[in-house]
Amino acid sequence: MADDKQGRDEQADDEKRRQREWMQEEARTRSDEEEPMRVDPSERLGDLDEALKSHDYPATTTELVEAYSEYELETQGGKKSLEDVLSATDDQIYDSAEDVHRRILGLIGR
Incomplete structure (x- = not known):
């Protein structure tokens, strides 16, 4: 990728997408865990x-x-x-x- 504004924007978008996918996978993985005690x-x-x-x-x-x-x-x-x-x-x-x-x-x- 070229080191220009468009390339940096694409890298940032890719990183956001990967983060979103990771969070969704983490949520699926944890969906069967017991709920912790109330935190408050x-x-x-x-x-x-x-x-x-x-x-x-x-x-x-x-x-x-x-x-x-x-x-x-x-x-x-x-x-x-x-x-x-x-x-x-x-x-x-x-x-x-x-x-x-x-x-x-x-x-x-x-």
């Missing part, structure tokens, strides 16, 4: 998300378990109470709802 963290924590946002910080693991132990979380292994999820950790101090959020998501994502 607030959906995975449900009502607990709002409760954690309204909690006073800093807070310890023990305080959070005492306040919210009845909340159930969707994990890869099924539903578990917040108490069950956090019982695997040492007593920690959380400075914000986001800190707790990250810790919980790390624990239930295993």
Whole structure:
């Protein structure tokens, strides 16, 4: 191909076509895979998300378990109470709802 505007345009068009074909093939290949767990963290924590946002910080693991132990979380292994999820950790101090959020998501994502 000549190194001119038309040649470069044709190369770009070919690349776009190859990319589109690759994406279509990838979609066909993945069509039989199981759906992953919901990605939106607030959906995975449900009502607990709002409760954690309204909690006073800093807070310890023990305080959070005492306040919210009845909340159930969707994990890869099924539903578990917040108490069950956090019982695997040492007593920690959380400075914000986001800190707790990250810790919980790390624990239930295993």
